[in-house]
Amino acid sequence: QQQVKQSPQSLIVQKGGISIINCAYENTAFDYFPWYQQFPGKGPALLIAIRPDVSEKKEGRFTISFNKSAKQFSLHIMDSQPGDSATYFCAARTSGSRLTFGEGTQLTVNP
Amino acid sequence: SQTIHQWPATLVQPVGSPLSLECTVEGTSNPNLYWYRQAAGRGLQLLFYSVGIGQISSEVPQNLSASRPQDRQFILSSKKLLLSDSGFYLCAWGDNNYGYTFGSGTRLTVV
Numbered sequence: 001q002q003q004v005k006q007s008p009q010s011l012i013v014q015k016g017g018i019s020i021i022n023c024a025y026e027n028t029a030f031d032y033f034p035w036y037q038q039f040p041g042k043g044p045a046l047l048i049a050i051r052p053d054v055s056e057k058k059e060g061r062f063t064i065s066f067n068k069s070a071k072q073f074s075l076h077i078m079d080s081q082p083g084d085s086a087t088y089f090c091a092a093r094t095s096g097s098r099l100t101f102g103e104g105t106q107l108t109v110n111p
Numbered sequence: 112s113q114t115i116h117q118w119p120a121t122l123v124q125p126v127g128s129p130l131s132l133e134c135t136v137e138g139t140s141n142p143n144l145y146w147y148r149q150a151a152g153r154g155l156q157l158l159f160y161s162v163g164i165g166q167i168s169s170e171v172p173q174n175l176s177a178s179r180p181q182d183r184q185f186i187l188s189s190k191k192l193l194l195s196d197s198g199f200y201l202c203a204w205g206d207n208n209y210g211y212t213f214g215s216g217t218r219l220t221v222v
Contacts, residue, residue, distance in 0.1 A: 034210040043117075043201050043213030044155070089155065096207045098145075103154040 002027060004092050006102025013109050019077035021105045023090035026071065030092040034099070035064065035075050038087045047088070048075070080109045113138035117202045117214030124221055130175075130189040132217050134202030137183065142204040144185040145211065146177055149199040161185060197221045 005024045013019045023033075034049035050057045050064040050073065057064045063076040077084055090102040114137045124130060136142050146158040157170045159177035167177050174193050178186045185202060197220050205211035 032209065036210075036213075041199075041216070041218070043203075043216045045213070046210045049210060091210070098143075098157070098160065099205070099211060101155045106152065 002100050004090060004100050004102045006090050006105060008105060009103065010106045011108070013080045013107065015080065015082060015109055015111050017080050017109075019075075019080045019084065019107055019109070021075045021088050021090070021107070022072060023074065023092075023102050024070075024072045025092050025100075027092070027094070027100075028071065029094045030100075031094055033064070033066065033073050033090070033092050035062075036089040036091065036101075038089065038104075040086075044087075044089055077107075080107075082109045082111050085109050113142075113204070113212065115202060115204055115212055115214045117217060119217060120215065121218045122220070124192050124219065126194055126221055127191050130187070130192055130196070130219070132187040132200055132202075132219075134185040134187075134214055135183055136185075136204045139183070139204070141182060143206065144179065145203040145205070146185065146187050147201040147203065147213075149201060149216075151199075155201070159187070192221045194221050 007022050035047045036044035037047040038044040048059050048062050050066050052068050055066050061078045066073045085108050088105045091099045093099045117134045143162050145160045147155045148158055161167050161179045164179055175189050200217045202214040203211040
C-alpha cells in the first residue's frame, strides 16, 4: 500500500513537444506529492510538489495534474527542451512518514 | 538557508577495503537524515535513515552500516567492501512534512 508506481520507464520526446509522466498510488493517506529531477552524476532536486487539496499546480513549463479519485498524479513538461533530458522521480508521503519514491522515468528530448 | 554536503564525489576502492562516506547538514537542527543507493539507470534504494543522534534504522540487510555521531552528521561505513557495493550513494535530509534535499552524491566503484 506504500508503493508508488511510475510510468513510463523511459520516454523520448522531440524538442517542443509535451512530456507526460504518470504515477499511481494506493495509500489514500498520502498528502504530499513531489517530483524530483535528476541529471546524470547529480543528486535529485525537488522540481515541483502538490498537496491533494488542489487538482493542478503549474510552475513555468512544469505542471502537476492530480486526480484524487483515481489516485493518480502526473507531470507535464510543456515545450520540452534538450536541457530537460534527465531522470524524473515522483514521490508521495503522509505527514511524519518517509517519502515513497517511484522507480523513475528517463526522459530524452531530441533536438 | 539549509545546505547539505557530501564527500567524496568519487571513490575507487578495492574489494575488502573499508569505506567511510560522510554527510553533513547546515542551517537546520534535528533533521531526519537518509542514505540512498542508486544503481546505474535505476531507482532510489533507501539504505538507512535516522531521526536523531544515535538512532539508525536499516531498510535493507547488507554489508553496510550507518552512524549519526552528531545532530547534523551522518556516516555510511563498511568494514569490507564487496563488488556489489558499487553504486551512486546519496545522502538526504528532510523534515516530517515536505520533500527531501539531496546531496550531490558519491560515485563508488569497487574493483
